[in-house]
Amino acid sequence: MVVAVALMLILPHRTVPVLMYHGFTEDESATSTLVIALDDFERQMTYLANNHFNIINASELADYLANGKELPPKTIVLTFDDGYKSFFDLAYPVLQKHGFPATAYLFIDGLAKADDLGRAKGMSAKGLVEIGSHGVTHRMLPLLDPEEITWELVSSKQQLEAEFGVPVETFCYPAGAITEGIVKATAAAGYTAAVATAYQRGQFPCGNKYIQRRVLVSPVARYPLVFRVMASGYYVPARELTLKILGVRVPRDLYRKIEQHE
Incomplete structure (x- = not known):
């Protein structure tokens, strides 16, 4: 009880959890920071369903934020980065089973290399998963010249909209940079x-709809308590406060090149 009260005093208000997934595997020994076990993912989605979470996609959250609408209780956003084959093969059927909307962030070169464009189109046509942009090449934007940054942002949006025939409303910064x-x-x-x-x-202002914080769901989320914290809305504020206390931040050298042009 004392710990709970202390957290309420220290942490800012609850945020809408935006969960970030990447790859999936049926082999628990093959997990990594960006690849989680399918069984764990299924348990996580079952937890959200059984506890009546309100699942929305990224553009719906943006609409709420832009118009000052009140979000239903226990709202959460599911996002999937990079267009891994395992997302289409393993995770998407789980989303279909529960009827959970989500946002898939795809980058143009990745779709071409994996030859998954047709599969992604089929998924998009069913309407459950919306398409967002993850750039053209998946390069970290602060390392690029201003012209390249604009090209990554604009060209990826245009190409995805042309291929999928739907508006591409949200962007995912590669590596969060x-x-x-x-x-x-x-x-x-x-x-x-x-x-x-x-x-x-x-480090960056909260409440900006162009800097929506996300929670990386890694293999450690196989422990039920960890995932519940991730889905609670307090994980991001707690993590950011911890990073500040520890003095951990993205090195400024990473951004120096682009800031010289601003």
């Missing part, structure tokens, strides 16, 4: 919102 200039460029490219990752508290 951003600067203030990149955030502005994302808005100028026509996106309604963008998702990122967690940062040191105070």
